[in-house]
Amino acid sequence: MRYIDKEEIENIAIGAALLGTGGGGDPYIGKLMALQAIEEYGPIKLLSIEEIPDDALIVPSAMMGAPTVMVEKVPSGEEAIASFETIKEYLGKDVFATMPIEAGGVNSLLPLALAARLGLPVIDADGMGRAFPELQMVTFYLDGVSATPMVLSDEKGNDILLNTINSVWAERIARSATIEMGGSVMLAIYPMDGKTVKQSSIHHSLTYEEQIGRTIRNAKNNNLNPIDEVLKITKGYKLFSGKVSDINRRTQEGFAKGEATIEGLGEYKSKDCFLHFQNEHLLAETGEEILCVTPDLIAVLDSETGMPITTEGLRYGTRCVIIGIPSDVKWRTKKGIEVAGPRYFGYDLDFTPVEQLMGKGEQK
Structure with missing residues (x-):
């Protein structure tokens, strides 16, 4: 057990933006909410996976919707509290702790803000090891854990309690409700006991994000190349380098969907890289060669600072480096690929x- 304070939040926000693979919501908003919560309520208790009682009720918290919407529709924090109060009343049991549902963007930080306000600990784990756009794309689902009962809450005071036949239906119904509720909502979702969290979650993800953020922040101070340092800590691969020459971004079906074209510079001159995203980057390719594809991670970093760039932060002329990172082994199983693979x-x-694409240069 240890405590998360403002310095750790700054680092987690950077690491969350990188593991968010372009999505997961704007980490800057989540960072501000977490910092304000710490200012008002003090540091947040972070528990390791080994410290959870097997029979404790753990309820992950998250934002659902298009990241582009959240830039203008910033949550107050009351929405998340409403979700938790509703699910607690429904289950008739006190919530022991919360945790992120994904290691990415705002959804790594909102549980920290909520925990500070409610006086709850946060578990150092998540359900993806990255960010994905749909509710069933979590390691809990791979192990047969239900997303429901779950609660959606908006800024108007609406709360919706869902019980669905499976997590795919939870995604479909909740996505439709989210669109009607203004494009983004707060969730209390995948309630589990501590034993299930230990078995099904990806461990130590908040600590990993913190290490990534600290590495990027310290690189320049130590006259190190931040891209090289990121590749070391993530065991990642440099896929491409260039500048954004075109970006097509649209909010569709409750997602931020689009494509970005990166014009190659230096060793990549005369080539283009095409990024395809649905909230998160899902495919990086040159038109002839696949560079990286979901469920492996694709992140866009600023060429100079190494800071991650979200899909909504991509701008014409931005000089960037595209990197690929191997996903957790849970996503490379047959079911993991069925749930979040390219098809x-x-x-x-x-x-x-x-690692095979980079080693062999396999073609389409």
């Missing part, structure tokens, strides 16, 4: 690990 998102190709 699920409509890409006519099979999953190939990024």
